[in-house]
Amino acid sequence: MADENQPDQTAGAPEGDAQQPKTTPPAETPPAAAPATPAAEGAKPPAVKKPAPAAKPAAAAHGEKKPAAKKPAVMETTPWESDLTKLLAERFGGAITEFSSYVGQNFLVAAPDSVVAIVEFLREEADFDYLVDVTAVDYPQRPERFDVVYVLYSFARNERIRVKTRIKEDYAPHTVTGVHPTANWLEREVYDMFGIRFAEHPDMKRILLPDEWEGYPLRKDYSIINMDNRWVKDNLGIDSGQ
Amino acid sequence: MPETTFLDANELVLNMGPQHPSTHGVLRVILKLDGEKIRGTECVIGYLHRGVEKIGENRTYQMFAPYVDRMDYVAAVSNGLGYCLAVEKLLNTEAPPRAQVVRVILTELNRIASHLLWLGTHALDIGAITPLFYVMREREEILNIFEAYCGARLTTHAFRCGGLQYEVYDGMEQQAKRFCKAFLPRVDEYEELLSENRIWKERLINVGILTGDECKQYGVTGPVLRAAGVKWDIRKALPYSGYEKYDFEIPTRQNGDTYDRYMVRIQEMRQSVRIVEQAVEDIPSGPIMAKVGKIVKPPVGEAYVSIEAPKGELGYFIVSDGSTQPYRLRVRPPSFINLQALERMSRGALVADVVAIIGTIDIVLGEIDR
Amino acid sequence: MRKLLKTVFLVDLIQGLWVTLRNQHPKHIYTEQYPAQRPKIAERYRGAPRLNIHPVSGETLCIACNLCALACPENLIVVTSERNEQTRRKELTTFIYDTSRCMFCGLCEDACPVDALELTQDFELASYTRDGAIWDRQMLEEGPKPTRYRY
Secondary structure, three states, rough: OHHHHHHHHHHHHHHHHHHHHHHHHHHHHHHHHOOOHHHHHHHHHHHHHHHHHHHHHHHHHHHHOOOOOOOOOOOOOOOOOOHHHHHHHHHHHHHHHHHHEEEOOOEEOOOOHHHHHHHHHHHHHHHOEEEEEEEEEEEOOOOOOEEEEEEEEEOOOOOEEEEEEEEEOOOEEEOOOOOOOOOHHHHHHHHHOOOOOEEOOOOOOOOOOOOOOOOOOOOOOHHHHHHHHOOOOOHHHOOOOO | OOOOOOOOOOEEEEEOOOHHHHHHHHEEEEEEOOOOOOOEEEOOOOOOOOOOOHHHOOOOHHHHHHHHOOHOOOHHHHHHHHHHHHHHHOOOOOOHHHHHHHHHHHHHHHHHHHHHHHHHHHHHHHHHHHHHHHHHHHHHHHHHHHHHHHOOOOOOOOOEOOOEEEOOOOHHHHHHHHHHHHHHHHHHHHHHHOOOOOOOOOOOHOOOOOOHHHHHHHOOHHHHHHHHHOOOOOHHHHHOOOOHHHHOOOOOOOOHHHHHHHHHHHHHHHHHHHHHHHHHHOOOOOHHHHHOOOOOOOEEEEEEEEEEEOOOEEEEEEEEEEOOOEEEEEEEEEHHHHHHHHHHHHOOHHHHHHHHHHHOOOHHHHHHOO | HHHHHHHHHHHHHHHHHHHHHHOOHHHOOOOOOOOOOOOOOOOOOOOEEEEOEEEEEOEEEOOOOOHHHHHHHOEEEEEEEEEEEEOOEEEEEEEEEEEEEEOOOOOHHHHOOOOOEEEOOOOOOOOOOOHHHHHHHHHHHHHHOOOOOOO
16 A cells, blocks of 8 residues: 555656646647747847837827937837818817827827817717726826826727827826716826826825825836835834845 | 704714625725715725736736736636737737637636626625525636636636637536536526515615716716616627627616616626537637747837726726836726716615615725725 | 515515525535545646656756746745756756745746646645745645644
């Protein structure tokens, strides 16, 4: 019995190995394919980057705000043209600086002070009656530090677009809660995470973090480790090992 | 001037939660009451905040995949699917057909599991304990499939960017089929228990009404929207992962009250079974992983991709700066936005109804707070 | 009239109670008597980590390539190695795996090129101390030894 057990234990591993091929070959194939792909990948980024400078002047033509020095590669967008863009261009003119499309998703870049008007126009005239999301992206090196992104969807047209705007750090964009009540919590979250205050928002306060929180966590210069060290220092009175 | 006494005060502030059995986690609702009537509610959230979006910025694309399971932990597979689709969109690739079908099977099973858990806990809130035991039994079968497929029951990490890591195990089709066959009579059984029950109906009908227009205003999606008569489901409207190939219906109801949401979810479970049955029938052969390489490095760009999670529209907005880590990763959580409508739904309701309304939105605090 | 009779005779409630009664039959028992009755764990289960050793020679299979440590989202694996001057190979010296931070995502297992690191079917990982959750090479090779209860 003990003898039976002994080989059984040693056989346990080979058996596990024997069963593994059943499960692992698919797991094994990507690594097998992988050595080839990193090589291809290593060659790819320059290949991707090469057309980028060529595409850059085109991109810079309508969105010259992107500093080329900071970003070696630029988003390879294609212009977005449709009846809607014509309508918007007619109505808002220079307030919309860019109509673009990336991986089949359309977006427009607008001046910060015209966003509310554009969103309202889209809701009233173009059936974009569902505000999917409001969020922001932080680019600390850029003069206009934040991108505020509004994702809109139209049930009638079955179409989703994004309205983007670039704002400076101390700029307070006007709230869109008057147009879409959904924006209430979403804008509060943007304020909570990025410190972008929305003007005339009914309840501009933190939402996820406690009210006494310092700093805005999703800004790029917000350091988690510093926060952690400070907490350890204040509460435990020792130096954090991190 | 006489002192205002307790009896004179016509507004009473009542704290519900964060530790309250029917808030499904750590949600605190401040209720302003006039007797039994609700005058206003204010949600205090964030007790479960882990900074998922910040974690995402500090992890590579593959490393972040297990974290998304921990947002809506009841429907971890759906979270993973949304994330993988978003990264694949940035990479401008698509999972191979075989992977897509397996993804559909698992997500639909997950939808059933999520709705089952909702049904059990919601019934428990209302006061019907029995369904909870039955739904847990059926959910167990689904979790067993997950466990056998990917090795974890709850936080599955079932999908990878570009396809699947695990091949279908022997007997998965049969197990899924057996489950589907045994499950449909079970749904009838839940309906027998609840649908005609007078207490159930008294507690749910005309409670927490949200009309279709209000749903759109508040951005409410998922079963809540469909119960209000809006026939909209991302699986049909903007199909992903091959959903256009399957024959299923979008169940809708007209009243938009709590009872209708219950009915919609029950119907949705039946539809999910239909999809699973169709998908299991022919899983195409072929590779399960697209050629994405060991290191995922999407070109500079941004994409918003959303899927129909059990709770509503789950969206991922990823900004890539061309490195191996996302520059910005935003999650559009359905529970977070649906919960916002609680204020509207509970206005004028009774205190006991708030419990029913919170239950009917189907929130998971892990997703709200992230 | 029918509706009235239905209401008077509590048809809806009896219908529900009948479902409950039906499920009273012992064949519907689903609960697992856990410590007494061991659960059936799936073959692919991602549980306690194990560092596989060669079944015959007892040498570790690990080649100290550090890929698992790089793949880990939580950075909880520490691998140190030493260059053996005779064989000119890297040899594993220590391997530390912090199970207290592990979320069992399986990325380390996927990254391992030689199937040395593996997540096994052991799921009883509780320990009385925090240090007990940090496993060294010996522990990883032997696997956990949870208390077996006898009834």
